[in-house]
Amino acid sequence: MIMERVLLISKEPEKWGYFEKKLSNSYEFITSKPEEKFDLSNITVVATDEVENIEKIRSTGRKKLPIVFFGKANDFSTEIKARQLGIADFFSIPVDKELFLLRFRNLSGISKMIKENDDNVRWMQMIRREMMSIQEGMAETIAQTVESRDENTGGHIIRTSMFIGILGEEFVDRGVLTKAELDLIVRAAPLHDIGKIGVRDSILLKPGPLTDNERTEMKKHAEKGAELIKKMQKRFESHTYLQYAYDIALDHHEYFDGKGYPNGKKGEEIPFCARLMSVVDVYDALVSDRVYRKGMPREKALEIIFSGKGTQFDPIVLEAFDNCKDYLL
């Protein structure tokens, strides 16, 4: 049978051998000096004889572990201080062995309940993370399914997500974005064209230039995508990346000078993440092969991108793009 363990943290553990003797049949009693690094992972109750150690014990990972205090009889000021710091019980010599064990058993019960509760919380967090990852994976799968309808754009989702990560790093370095925000943007990027799910095959797969009407219908993918993501947001409120996905899907075809679609937003009215996506989306489209044309050489594509400075694209984003363009495929 594995005995429950009591850890005594004391400069003079031998002073408290009295308590150890009374517990010895029921608990394993181990000691540690306050200056030593103590491990509380398999401890049921921790004991100490100095008020200063209480904070130190609390600062470890196991904040709720019951702490008992071994003090002198009638040392009320120490007992008050220790109780104010949240100890679970206070013992002084002499104690009745039976009563001492009963009080320790109560503390063991509390310790076990706390551990079970912590385990449950950890378990729930793990399940929640797992669920979020599944939901996110489903959204990405839908995006890839949409992409797979159009054989022309194979790999576009993966490449643009990668490019936006590289471009975004420039802004993390400048303190414009946090690493966490960039992570959300990268996770949101695969959904930028999810609205193409609502575009007819005859338009989406047309191996040539679109008519005006067809172009109008194709342009609706931005709003359709945003609507879809809005629905996902209602269902999965905890997915913060969906707000970036919404902004990117809706505004990745807006132009910095206000001449883009769907709403003709201008400059900083266009969410920053969408301004990033706008550049990487166009760059990838230019260098990729289509049924009706070969992808253009990188230099030519870069020329076109930089000619859109201040008209199609945000000059600040282009400046960053210029810095990292050599890392793009």
Ligand SMILES: [Fe+2]
């Ligand atoms: Fe698009």
